[in-house]
Amino acid sequence: MDDEELQKGNEITSSLVKAIKESRIFIIVLSADYASSSFCLDELLQIIDCVKQKDRLVLPVFYNVDPCDVRYQINSFARPMAKHEERFKNDNVKVQKWRMALKRVADLSGYHLKQGDGQYEHKFIEEIVEDISRKIEREPLPVADHPVGLDSDMSNVISLLDIESKDSVHIVGIHGIGGIGKTTLAVAIYNSIADHFQNFCFLEDVKGISKSHGLGYLQELLLSELLGKDQIKSRGVRDATTKIHRALGQKKVLLVLDNVDSENQLEAIVGKLDWFCPGSRIIITTRDKQLLISNGVEKTYEVEGLNHADALELLIWKAFKTSKVDSSYTDVLNRVVAYACGLPLVLQVIGPALRGKSVQEWNSAINQYERIPHNEIHEKLKISYDALQEEEKSVFLDIACCFKGYELAEVEDILRAHHGSCMKYHIGVLVEKSLVKISRYGKVTLHDLIEKLGKEIVRRESPKPEKRSRLWYYEDIVRILKHNQGTDEIQIIHLNFPSCEVEESEDPLEEKNTASTIEWNGEAFTRMTKLKTLIIKNGHFSKSPAYLPNNLRVLEWCRYPSNYFSSSGLKELSILKLPDTILSLQLNSLSETMMNLVVLNFDNSRSLAQIPDVTGTPNLEILSFRGCANLITVHPSVGFLKKLKILNASSCHKLMRFPPISLPSLQVLDLSECSLLENFPEIQGKMENLKTLSFEGTKISFAFFFSKPF
DSSP: OOOTTTOOTOOOHHHHHHHHHHEEEEEEEEETGGGHHHHHHHHHHHHHHHHSSSSOOEEEEEEEEEEHHHTTOOOHHHHHHHHHHTTTTTTTTHHHHHHHHHHHHTTOOOEEETSSSOOOOOHHHHHHHHHHHHHHHOOOOOOOSOOOHHHHHHHHHHHHHTTTSSSSSSEEEEETTTTHHHHHHHHHHHHHHHHGGGGGEEEOOHHHHHHHHHHHHHHHHHHHHTOOOOOOOOSHHHHHHHHHHHTTSSSSSEEEEESSOOHHHHHHHTOGGGGGTTTOOOEEESOOOHHHTTTTOEEEOOOOOHHHOOOHHHHHHHHHSSSOOOOOGGHHHHHHHHHHOOOOOOOHHHHHHHHTHHHHHHHHHHHHHHTTOTTTTHTTHHHHHTTTOOOHHHHHHOOOOOTTOOOOHHHHHHHHHHSOOOOOHHHHHHHHHHHHOOOOTTTOOOOOOHHHHHHHHHHHTTTSSSGEEEEEEHHHHHHHHHOOOOOTTTEEEEEEEOOOOOOOOOOHHHHHHSOOEEOOOSSSSTTTTTTTTEOOOOOOEESOOOOOOOOOOOETTTTTSSOOOOOEETTTTTTOOOOOOOOOOOEEOOOOSSSTTTEETTTTTHHHHEEEEOOTTTTHHHHHHHTOOOOOOOOOGGGOOTOOOEEEOOOTTTTOOOOOOTTTTOOOEOOTTTOOOOOOBBSSSOOOTEEEEEEEEEESOOOOOOSSSO
8 A cells, every 4th residue: 555655746665666576466546547647657667567577466447447548548548648748758768668557457357447337336346355355365276395397387378378368268278198297287377377367266186076976066166166155055967057157157267177087077167168257267187188179179288297307306305305415316316317207296206215215225226117117107106105114005005996085084084993093194104105195175185097006006916806905896896796706805895886977866766776786695795704894885786785794894885775784793893874775774772782883874864763772882973864854763872972073963854852962072063954953952061072053944043153162
């Protein structure tokens, strides 16, 4: 703010020049009298020069003037500029610089308030404040701990984007092989130019998210970013598509779609160019150049491998965490760079794996690498796996084979139940060694090449799937279950049939036909004595299991195929999830056998009428039965689980009363959308850890969010 120092006709003070150089965003209010002030014009020159040198944002406000008046110095700008021409006739260069600065600022996207167009000034100001606040509050996405070789690529792609042009929409496709650095480049560009747009959104790993959660979830993420709300719900892909179309047309947006691999993803999110407000920009990263061509993306950029100097710099940093290294390593470092062939991912994995090793150990490792065929990149990465401790190896294989895309907290819970040790440390080691990543959405993910590495290691345990420790490929699992080929080698089964988008039906029997039915006799688990984790995400079974292994720690079975579930014998069970049950599930008492149970979930079990006695689950921390539309009764024992942290009973539309609660460890209590619930549960004792209460959509007349215990 320069109003306190502004004196008409004076030179710009050094403190103002310093403030300009240190500023990130400039708001220039161009009124009818703006050009009459040589001080303002000099200030504008300083801003334009600063913007040329650094990545800064200029936002012009055209206040009762037309941008054309500023651009061509006509109407209210004509006479003042003519006076300047006369005043500075001996220094015409100064006036020409002013004219060029005015032309440049008029070409930028900004805000336009014109008398008589029905706009209120306070609304106009609110829009500017909201826009600037959003830009100031934006946190740059993490690029890399030591980015190299990005400047040239960034410059080339930003040139293709043509940000200065505001009359059209541009799409740029970034393509290249896996691990070449497409995402890193896209993140760096996004951080650099996001402030030039009214709205911005970076959707990472479109392929992985759409595969794990469906296109609808991906659309909801985009809508949440565009509309600035925490959670956006839609009634399906078509409804979300309509909302996206409407949201994209309202403001100039920057949209980055990372790791796209199908036309359906582009159709659901990008649609057509006429969806977007003029001036918008879309960046798509993909391995498939043909996908870009077939969708009419004319501007494409192929990411090449790192040059020798950049690759060497990255390797040295990853291996030694410094830019200087003993000269005795020079030859072996050059060998590694040549071996990596410019692929950043290889360097990011090999460097940490050989950190602290001698030159002789480096040479020995490289000798091993060079014996592996070049086209088998996953084998090159195996050195990072070999360097892990046994427990870390097991955790890596679990994630690579079964849990990619899961929430971090859920992975930690499952693996803790499976292995019985602290998972935060082991996962932290995998993250440090670049084998696993945690996305900005809190998902556990890993590069496709590293995922294939883990799966290949397990495949090589035996030519027969039933002799392997982990099963994830649905055809192998179905064959083993159908023919009772299970063995005591199997530790994890993760069954997830290929899903397809279908219209929802209110008839459970009709929904049953949307997935394949597995014909079996129910005896397949009898010989799987070491099975610890059984997760069945979808698929239908002709019969219920006749037996479940006593060694189970984790059991998640969506649409459990029985009217009855018995916990008898499952004394080791830590996580029990039976969501989306469409049969009339009857639960026996959980009062005697499940002392180790930590998570209990019956979400969306439509026919579940009552929550049973849970007296025998003293270690329960999470209890969820949201969406049980026919639930009537909750056993009083639920209210006295001393270690319970999360209790979710939302959307139980027939639940009229909730038993008294004495839950000292409870942090979250959600009874929202229980439309018949009239009274707040009676609280017995102190609940000092309670942070969140939700009663929205009930007959209870209040809902709270507690930031402090009460």
